[in-house]
Structure formats: structure tokens, C-alpha cells
Amino acid sequence: MKYFIQTGLILSGLCIIQLLASFSWAAPNPPAKTPTEDDYYKIVTLPTPEGMLLEVGGMTTLQDGRIAICTRRGDVYLVENPDMANDAPPRFKLFASGLHEPLGLAYKDNALFAAQRGELTKLKDTNGDDVADVYETVYAWPISGHYHEYSYGPKFAPDGSMFVTGNVAFGDQEWWRGESRVFGRGWTMRITPDGKMEPWATGMRSPCGLGMIDGELFYDDNQGDYMGSGAIFHLKKGAFTGHPAGLVWTDKIPNSPVKLTADQFNAVVDPRKVKNGTGGYNKPENIDNEPNANTLFAIKSKLPEVTLPAVWLPHGILGISNSEIIPDQTNGAFGPFAGQVFVGDQGQSRIMRVVMEKVKGEYQGVAFDFRSGFQSGILRMTWGHDGSLYVGETNRGWGSAGNTTSGLQRLAWTGKVPMEMKTVRAMPDGFEIEFTLPVDKASAENLASYGGKNFIYKFHPVYGSPPINDSPLNIKGAKVSEDGLKVRLLIDNIKQYYLHEIKVDGVKSRDGLPVLHPTAYYTLNNIPDGAKLSMSEVSTKRAMQRRLKTADAESKSPQAKKAKESRQNNSAYLRQSATPAGQMDLFGLPQYHYPAGRAFFYRYCQAQVQQRTYCCFNPQA
Amino acid sequence: MTTEVLELEDVSGARFDGMLNVPDDGEYLMTLNSTGGVKLLIDNQELMNNERPDSWWDSKQSNLQLKAGAHPFTIYYYKDAGYMPPRLAWIIEGSAIQRSTLTAFGSYPPNPNPSSSIYVPVGSKPRLLRAFLDFNRDRSRRLTHTIGVGDPGGLHYIYDLKAGNVACAWRGDFVDATPMWDDRGDGSFRPMGVTQFTYMGQTLGIINSASDGFPADYKEEDFKTKGYAIEEATGRPIFRYSYKGIEVEERCYPSLDQNSLVREIALNGTIPAGTHLKLGEGKDIIPMPDGSFAIDERKYYIALAGDAKASIRDFNGKKELVLPVSAGIVKYSIIW
Known part of the structure; x- marks a missing residue:
């Protein structure tokens, strides 16, 4: 705290100098150098022993502070001194080996639990030498042997039972279509410590990220067939989250909590199985300017078992292949976001921040960008006893913005509080934004400081969806709280079920800091009841600001230049992808509408990806 | 014959027409390696068709009976995946001809970044490793809950945990895990030795x-x-x-x-x-x-x-x- 106060004083000092130096409209001026993520959260790379390949699939923290890691190669290591106290390197101990591509690790009662491809395994060290000598199968599930049939977990529920999830396989000819060839694929299973399995929920496609938040199970999926974009879902028993592969089992297993059958689903949502004339099917592609496109919420009105995402993570912006969901349980040791949720992303090597609230009995909430720049794809995260976030990484054949194949890093708070939107709450007539630091009133009362739009994704058997039905937010007024920490935005076109992109580019802290991540994405499944603001209560001022000096400086920095070049490369790439496929018709070959599909993916999905990654082929991902 | 004519065009196709001179009657093994889709017609008959304009690096093989003499052929090559260069190799092999590549070197140049094999060694203690096993190397008989046990003495076996059965055993090196660990992998490993398979199912x-x-x-x-x-x-x-x-x-x-x-x-x-x-x-x-x-x-x-x-x-x-x-x-x- 002491450190923070001192820093604050230094920053204010800088601001005064800035004020004298320039005469911009905004009252306070930012410091000479616009802060970056790195000023607040540092990435520290753990040195690993030579020759050790840590393609991290699972990660957890032991009672004694050691970090346990399992790898794609099937090894489980215990990492002692992970925070490198006294500058000593961490020590790695091989605890177990030979597991089948485990993608999860949990610790309970002096044992580790890992989901291998085909089973949940308990690893026990019975003689205290830190080497597992019992590999006990808690429960084995069937698997067909398709490469994509990964299994994730477990996560412990408060009652001691465990949740695991299963990826779908893909078709042989219909290689784009998720399939559940055996029970468990596309499902969430609840497994008791004594090996009883209960089917819990279905609709999963690539459920890589599981999270226990306040004793409730959440999971995330990412863009794919029937998945317009990545999203976080609250998984109550009997939930159906949208991918129909797992529905083939609901009338075949005795205790399915989901009653909807594949036939009932397909009667409502056309699977678009169009024959290609040679015994197979054509790959369904996005229909441009499709009239009355389906959405998941519209389907829910016909199929009530559908569970809507609690929070959408817009594809290409907040991740392309979401992974671990982890609530901040550090009580402030990790900064000002205690109780909030962090979500990893493999393809963008990024961590997002999510805050949920219950409105009309259901979870919904907001997602922000938080930290990027990790060396590989983020799969797993766990809290260290030092209050920092340990990040386990791999990109295992999918590619990621961080271009090493594996990584073990630590994200540590520097003690400085970033100027961020701490959270966004739904209001009957708009949103309330809470900031981490008091705002400069003039900038926050100026409606030109704000922008945004609302939009939704299609629900169809096509891989991913462009955002549709987007319209700019009509921001009618802003009300700044006495303490300067909250701003209520009056918006006259909020829309139930839609994502609301809320931009606060013009808002400054009292010290002149811009908001570090000035865009929020709120999923408004329900609009709360309550008192609305009257126009007399809000500021309706709208004044254009002059560009700030630091913004210019930033755009000339090498990183900004590089990012700009990369964006340009991407758009060049898009143009190339969009070349029409006219010649193909001459050959009388089957019609694939792939090029158009590909182009829109990149156009809509990849705009924010600084390094070209193959997001469309990112089913693990 | 070369895909170099397409340069690096993304959505593109080419048709190649020519004559194939077959020296003798007999069976010929045709291989078509490509990115994208490819269709082969000989004497106006469709003999091979890999309908994947988006494929990464596919290889299709077919044994064809051909008569001696000149045969007109047509190859359609088409691709719509912008992240891959156009690549096509046509390789023919038979009793009368040694393996020969009919396409130009530049049509399918060697991969500049080939994968390194990942062999799993056995140290001084037994090495255990779980993976899928294709029984008798047959993908359609894939065992999904198997564990390889590599013994320091060099006699190794694979146990099917879902049948309580020894599925195979061999001597030599332990397993090649490249199929499982390279790139995305397919979850399987291969014994590295002359492998004696037993039977599938429970003991x-x-x-x-x-x-x-x-x-x-x-x-x-x-x-x-x-x-x-x-x-x-x-x-x-x-x-x-x-x-x-x-x-x-x-x-x-x-x-x-x-x-x-x-x-x-x-x-x-x-x-x-x-x-x-x-x-x-x-x-x-x-x-x-x-x-x-x-x-x-x-x-x-x-x-x-x-x-x-x-x-x-x-x-x-x-x-x-x-x-x-x-x-x-x-x-x-x-x-x-």
C-alpha cells in the first residue's frame, strides 16, 4: 500500500508537468509514457531443467505450496519453490509418468487426480517418496480413438465429486461435424470418488476450460460448428449448451438429465446435411445476408433445455480458444480483482477477465481483456501461495500468438493499480461501470468518451459465425458517482440476449490515465428491473477531445508499428482469401463454398490477432 | 508437370492433360501427394479422387491395372486453403518401372521442416506409457485403453486395460510416440520391433x-x-x-x-x-x-x-x- 501511495504521488507530479507543457481540452493530462499491461502485471518465465518439455495439460497447487503439473507427454511434475524465492531456481520432481495426454489435474486428500483420454485416474504416493506408486482408475469411459477425443478435468465440487468433460470427435467424410461416437463425447460427467458416474450435461463441443466458482460449475467452449463464438456457460445439471453431438445419447442412456433428442433438435435447427452427389455431404458454409438467421436465444424459446452463455467471449477479440476458468481467490494479493474470474486462451496466448452477476436468477456478466504476451498457448492456471498466477502453456499443433510450443510462466502483480473498468453491471436502462480508480469527472461526463454497439452470433451448423444485427449504442447520458468510481450510462437501445460492446476510450482517471483496456463486452441475457434514470440526472454533454500527445507517441512506438503492419498483413491475407473460386465451376467439381467462409472468419475473427494463427482449425481450441 | 504454374494463388485450380506411356501390362501403384484436392483420370476413367480442397498434406494410394501403351490422362488439382502452397506429386511404381515421380521437383519440393521422430527410450527401470494401439496395425481395430510396458531387458508388451489382456509383445526398442506427440497427433503409438499380436478381447x-x-x-x-x-x-x-x-x-x-x-x-x-x-x-x-x-x-x-x-x-x-x-x-x- 505504501508503495502504491508513493507511485501515485510520482504520477501526479508527472501530470502537472504535462499540464504546463500542453493545452489540451481535457483537464488532466496523462503521464509522459502511457502505461502498459507490463507496468501492472509482470510475466516471469520459470526456468525448466534442460531437455524437459512442459506441454502443460493440467496444473494445481498442493497444500504445501508446490505446483503440480501434468504434461501432454504424460508426466506429472511437482515444482518446489515456484516463485524462485531467494533467486533459487524451482526444483522439479517427476511424480508420475506414462499418462495418456492428460488435460487436467486436481489435488485432494494427498492425491492427484487427472483426466486421461479414457479415464479419470487417482495418483497416490503410498510410501512418501514423492513418486506415485498407485495409478488407480476412478472411472473409465469409452472412447472411439479419434484424435480429437480429449478429456478434461477433473474439477472438484464442494461435495467431493468430480466433473470431467469430453471433446467431440469429427466425422470421417463430414470432417467438420462434431460427433459423439461413444457416450461421454460432448458431455459433462459427474464422477464420485468411489467411481460412480452420473451424466450431468451435454451440448459441449470442445470443453477445454472448467471452473468452480462459488461451488457452481462453469465451463467454456470455443468457436466451432454450432458455436458462433467462444463463451462461458453455467452448467447446472441437465444443461444443454448448444452442440447437438451429445444428444444422440439422451434416449439411449438410462439416466440422462437432458431429455431433448437429436431428432427433436434437428427438427428445429436444420443440420444442413446437403448431399454432394458422390455419397457424402457438402460442408455447410455461412450464408451472407441471411434473412432471419437463427440465434441460440431464439432456439431456446422452442427448446427450453438450451442453456445460454452466461458470458460470450467474442471470437478473435477475447480469445479464439478459451481454456481454464479460475476465480481470484487471493483476497487482493493479485490486485484489485478479488473474487473475479480469469479465463485463459490458447490461440491468443491471452488471459481475459470476467465478472458475473445474477440477474433474474441467472448468471450473466462482462468480459474484458486482461493480459497478453505469454510465450505459448494458455491452457491451465493455478494460484501460487505467493499470490501470483501460474500459467501452464502449450500450443500442441494448433499454433498460438506466443510461438513456443510450451511454457510455464508466472503472472505477478506489481502492486500498482491499473486504471480499469473493475466491472460493468446491467441496469434497467443501461449499464453501470465501476472503475478501479476515480475518474476525471469532465472526461466521464462527456458522452464523446463512450461508444459501442450491440450484436449477436448466429446459431447454425457452420463453423463459427460473424457478428450479426449489430447497431451502435445510443448513449443518452452519463452520471458520475460522488466518489468518481462509478459511471452510469443511460442507453436507450439495450437488447436482451445481445452482447454489448461498451467502449470508454475517452475516460481518464483523475491522474490522467486512460483506461488500460477500454472495451467491455457485456452479455445481457436479462435486463434487471428497477428505477430508471431521468434525463435531469445525467450529463448529456458531448464534446470532441483533441488527440492526446501520448496517443500519437504510442502509435509511433515499435510495438504499435509492428501491430499495425501485422494488421495490414492480415487484411492483405483476407483479400487474397476472398478471391472468387470461379474457375472451379468449369471443372464440374463439387461446389465448396469454403472460400467465402474462410474470408469471413478472418475478417470477423482475426482482426485483433496480431500474429496470424489458424483459428478456424482450432477445435481444441 | 508442376503446380508451380499456380504460383501462390489461394483459391485456384489447374487441369493437366498428357499421355502416360506404360511399358508393360501389369499392376501399378499410384501415389498422389497433395495439398488440396486432386482427381486422376486415365483413359477418361476416374481412378482416384481426393475431394479435399482444404487438405493439409494428403497422400492417397491406389493399385491400378494398366495395359502397355499410351494412355491419355487428366489431373484436376484444386485448392482453397490460403495457408498452404499448391503442392502435387504423382508417383508411379510397378513391376516394370522403378518408383518414379512424374511431377517436377518444384511441384512437391521436400518439406523444409520435417517432423523429428519421438522415440520413447527405456531407462534402468520399466517405462510405462499409455496410448491408443492399432491392433495388428489396423486403424479400424484401435484399442483405446492400452499401456505399453518397456522393460530394460528389451522385451516389451502392451496390455489392454479394458480387457485384462496382453495385446502384443516384441523385442527391440520400445515405442515410437511420434503419431501421438507430433503436432496434434492421433493419440497412438507404435511398437518398435517385430510385434507378435495375440487376440482382442478379454482373457x-x-x-x-x-x-x-x-x-x-x-x-x-x-x-x-x-x-x-x-x-x-x-x-x-x-x-x-x-x-x-x-x-x-x-x-x-x-x-x-x-x-x-x-x-x-x-x-x-x-x-x-x-x-x-x-x-x-x-x-x-x-x-x-x-x-x-x-x-x-x-x-x-x-x-x-x-x-x-x-x-x-x-x-x-x-x-x-x-x-x-x-x-x-x-x-x-x-x-x-
Whole structure:
């Protein structure tokens, strides 16, 4: 705290100098150098022993502070001194080996639990030498042997039972279509410590990220067939989250909590199985300017078992292949976001921040960008006893913005509080934004400081969806709280079920800091009841600001230049992808509408990806 | 003939027409390696068709009967994946021609970044590794819950945890895990040696009549794999499972002379009438003078320890070597 106060004083000092130096409209001026993520959260790379390949699939923290890691190669290591106290390197101990591509690790009662491809395994060290000598199968599930049939977990529920999830396989000819060839694929299973399995929920496609938040199970999926974009879902028993592969089992297993059958689903949502004339099917592609496109919420009105995402993570912006969901349980040791949720992303090597609230009995909430720049794809995260976030990484054949194949890093708070939107709450007539630091009133009362739009994704058997039905937010007024920490935005076109992109580019802290991540994405499944603001209560001022000096400086920095070049490369790439496929018709070959599909993916999905990654082929991902 | 004519155009196609001069009547192995889709017509007949304009690096092979003489051919090549260059190789091989590539070098230049193989070595202790196993290298008979056990002495085997069975054994190096660990992988490994496969399905069964078979498919309600413990002295696994109330523990180890793999199966609990072990399966099973049995055209031999008497029975057009068992330990060797 002491450190923070001192820093604050230094920053204010800088601001005064800035004020004298320039005469911009905004009252306070930012410091000479616009802060970056790195000023607040540092990435520290753990040195690993030579020759050790840590393609991290699972990660957890032991009672004694050691970090346990399992790898794609099937090894489980215990990492002692992970925070490198006294500058000593961490020590790695091989605890177990030979597991089948485990993608999860949990610790309970002096044992580790890992989901291998085909089973949940308990690893026990019975003689205290830190080497597992019992590999006990808690429960084995069937698997067909398709490469994509990964299994994730477990996560412990408060009652001691465990949740695991299963990826779908893909078709042989219909290689784009998720399939559940055996029970468990596309499902969430609840497994008791004594090996009883209960089917819990279905609709999963690539459920890589599981999270226990306040004793409730959440999971995330990412863009794919029937998945317009990545999203976080609250998984109550009997939930159906949208991918129909797992529905083939609901009338075949005795205790399915989901009653909807594949036939009932397909009667409502056309699977678009169009024959290609040679015994197979054509790959369904996005229909441009499709009239009355389906959405998941519209389907829910016909199929009530559908569970809507609690929070959408817009594809290409907040991740392309979401992974671990982890609530901040550090009580402030990790900064000002205690109780909030962090979500990893493999393809963008990024961590997002999510805050949920219950409105009309259901979870919904907001997602922000938080930290990027990790060396590989983020799969797993766990809290260290030092209050920092340990990040386990791999990109295992999918590619990621961080271009090493594996990584073990630590994200540590520097003690400085970033100027961020701490959270966004739904209001009957708009949103309330809470900031981490008091705002400069003039900038926050100026409606030109704000922008945004609302939009939704299609629900169809096509891989991913462009955002549709987007319209700019009509921001009618802003009300700044006495303490300067909250701003209520009056918006006259909020829309139930839609994502609301809320931009606060013009808002400054009292010290002149811009908001570090000035865009929020709120999923408004329900609009709360309550008192609305009257126009007399809000500021309706709208004044254009002059560009700030630091913004210019930033755009000339090498990183900004590089990012700009990369964006340009991407758009060049898009143009190339969009070349029409006219010649193909001459050959009388089957019609694939792939090029158009590909182009829109990149156009809509990849705009924010600084390094070209193959997001469309990112089913693990 | 080369895809270089397409340069790096993303959505593109080309048609190649020409004459193929076949020196002799006979069978020819055609290989088409490509990114994107490719269709081959000879004498106006479609002979190969890989309809994947988006494919990464596909390889399709076909054995074709061709007559000597000149044959007009057409190849359609098309691709819509912008992240890959156009690549096509046409390779022909037959009794009269050595393997020769009909496309230009630049049409399918060597991969500048080939994958390194990932072999799994065995150190001073047994190495255990789980993966999928394609039984008899047949992808359609993929075993999904198998574990390879590499012994420092060089005699290795793969155990099917969902059947309580030794699926195969071999001598030499342990396994090649490249198929599982390179790139996305497909979850499988391959034994690195001349591999003796046994049979699929359970070793343990309850057989009360000639029509009762050993379970071929896993039934969750009957068979429960419990995993394995590591024996402290040897580092070898002790497999555990239960089947219809029978509690089983199994140890496998090489014989002292490294000639065979010994299976030591301990049965506990209530053993129902008709409980049998299947020791071997094949087209034929021949009793040998020394008391052992030659299995499946003498591919391998089974030798029982002690006085136990196994018998040969016919089941589903095959011979099975079966042994009635009760509580206690059964030991036998797989010799090959």
C-alpha cells in the first residue's frame, strides 16, 4: 500500500508537468509514457531443467505450496519453490509418468487426480517418496480413438465429486461435424470418488476450460460448428449448451438429465446435411445476408433445455480458444480483482477477465481483456501461495500468438493499480461501470468518451459465425458517482440476449490515465428491473477531445508499428482469401463454398490477432 | 508437370492433360501427394479422387491395372486453403518401372521442416506409457485403453486395460510416440520391433457351454478396470481389475532367459462355475510334444506352468486355447 501511495504521488507530479507543457481540452493530462499491461502485471518465465518439455495439460497447487503439473507427454511434475524465492531456481520432481495426454489435474486428500483420454485416474504416493506408486482408475469411459477425443478435468465440487468433460470427435467424410461416437463425447460427467458416474450435461463441443466458482460449475467452449463464438456457460445439471453431438445419447442412456433428442433438435435447427452427389455431404458454409438467421436465444424459446452463455467471449477479440476458468481467490494479493474470474486462451496466448452477476436468477456478466504476451498457448492456471498466477502453456499443433510450443510462466502483480473498468453491471436502462480508480469527472461526463454497439452470433451448423444485427449504442447520458468510481450510462437501445460492446476510450482517471483496456463486452441475457434514470440526472454533454500527445507517441512506438503492419498483413491475407473460386465451376467439381467462409472468419475473427494463427482449425481450441 | 504454374494463388485450380506411356501390362501403384484436392483420370476413367480442397498434406494410394501403351490422362488439382502452397506429386511404381515421380521437383519440393521422430527410450527401470494401439496395425481395430510396458531387458508388451489382456509383445526398442506427440497427433503409438499380436478381447471369461464366448466388447457393468500399482522392487505394474465379482491381479514379466513373456494372473473372490482363461486364439492350435501349444500357424507358443491342463475348443470359426480356473494363481508363458 505504501508503495502504491508513493507511485501515485510520482504520477501526479508527472501530470502537472504535462499540464504546463500542453493545452489540451481535457483537464488532466496523462503521464509522459502511457502505461502498459507490463507496468501492472509482470510475466516471469520459470526456468525448466534442460531437455524437459512442459506441454502443460493440467496444473494445481498442493497444500504445501508446490505446483503440480501434468504434461501432454504424460508426466506429472511437482515444482518446489515456484516463485524462485531467494533467486533459487524451482526444483522439479517427476511424480508420475506414462499418462495418456492428460488435460487436467486436481489435488485432494494427498492425491492427484487427472483426466486421461479414457479415464479419470487417482495418483497416490503410498510410501512418501514423492513418486506415485498407485495409478488407480476412478472411472473409465469409452472412447472411439479419434484424435480429437480429449478429456478434461477433473474439477472438484464442494461435495467431493468430480466433473470431467469430453471433446467431440469429427466425422470421417463430414470432417467438420462434431460427433459423439461413444457416450461421454460432448458431455459433462459427474464422477464420485468411489467411481460412480452420473451424466450431468451435454451440448459441449470442445470443453477445454472448467471452473468452480462459488461451488457452481462453469465451463467454456470455443468457436466451432454450432458455436458462433467462444463463451462461458453455467452448467447446472441437465444443461444443454448448444452442440447437438451429445444428444444422440439422451434416449439411449438410462439416466440422462437432458431429455431433448437429436431428432427433436434437428427438427428445429436444420443440420444442413446437403448431399454432394458422390455419397457424402457438402460442408455447410455461412450464408451472407441471411434473412432471419437463427440465434441460440431464439432456439431456446422452442427448446427450453438450451442453456445460454452466461458470458460470450467474442471470437478473435477475447480469445479464439478459451481454456481454464479460475476465480481470484487471493483476497487482493493479485490486485484489485478479488473474487473475479480469469479465463485463459490458447490461440491468443491471452488471459481475459470476467465478472458475473445474477440477474433474474441467472448468471450473466462482462468480459474484458486482461493480459497478453505469454510465450505459448494458455491452457491451465493455478494460484501460487505467493499470490501470483501460474500459467501452464502449450500450443500442441494448433499454433498460438506466443510461438513456443510450451511454457510455464508466472503472472505477478506489481502492486500498482491499473486504471480499469473493475466491472460493468446491467441496469434497467443501461449499464453501470465501476472503475478501479476515480475518474476525471469532465472526461466521464462527456458522452464523446463512450461508444459501442450491440450484436449477436448466429446459431447454425457452420463453423463459427460473424457478428450479426449489430447497431451502435445510443448513449443518452452519463452520471458520475460522488466518489468518481462509478459511471452510469443511460442507453436507450439495450437488447436482451445481445452482447454489448461498451467502449470508454475517452475516460481518464483523475491522474490522467486512460483506461488500460477500454472495451467491455457485456452479455445481457436479462435486463434487471428497477428505477430508471431521468434525463435531469445525467450529463448529456458531448464534446470532441483533441488527440492526446501520448496517443500519437504510442502509435509511433515499435510495438504499435509492428501491430499495425501485422494488421495490414492480415487484411492483405483476407483479400487474397476472398478471391472468387470461379474457375472451379468449369471443372464440374463439387461446389465448396469454403472460400467465402474462410474470408469471413478472418475478417470477423482475426482482426485483433496480431500474429496470424489458424483459428478456424482450432477445435481444441 | 508442376503446380508451380499456380504460383501462390489461394483459391485456384489447374487441369493437366498428357499421355502416360506404360511399358508393360501389369499392376501399378499410384501415389498422389497433395495439398488440396486432386482427381486422376486415365483413359477418361476416374481412378482416384481426393475431394479435399482444404487438405493439409494428403497422400492417397491406389493399385491400378494398366495395359502397355499410351494412355491419355487428366489431373484436376484444386485448392482453397490460403495457408498452404499448391503442392502435387504423382508417383508411379510397378513391376516394370522403378518408383518414379512424374511431377517436377518444384511441384512437391521436400518439406523444409520435417517432423523429428519421438522415440520413447527405456531407462534402468520399466517405462510405462499409455496410448491408443492399432491392433495388428489396423486403424479400424484401435484399442483405446492400452499401456505399453518397456522393460530394460528389451522385451516389451502392451496390455489392454479394458480387457485384462496382453495385446502384443516384441523385442527391440520400445515405442515410437511420434503419431501421438507430433503436432496434434492421433493419440497412438507404435511398437518398435517385430510385434507378435495375440487376440482382442478379454482373457477372463465365464464359459459354461460351447456357445459362450469370451467377452470381445467391454461391458461397463461387468468389467471394471482399477488401474495398476507399481511394484516397488521391480518398477513393474501390477494390473488390477474385477470381472463379475472376480478380483484379478496380474503381473507380466520376461522370463529369465528373455525368451518369453510370463503372465501371472491371480484370481480372488467368488469364482463362478465356468470361469476360464483364454490363453490363445488362432486359425489353428497344435499341441506340442513338450506340453506347449503352437498358436495360429506357429506364430507363437503357449506354455503353462505346473500341472494345469488347457484344452482346445472351436469358437466362431477359430480355435481357442482355454483353461478352467478357480481362485489362486495361474502362470503361463507366451513364447515367440
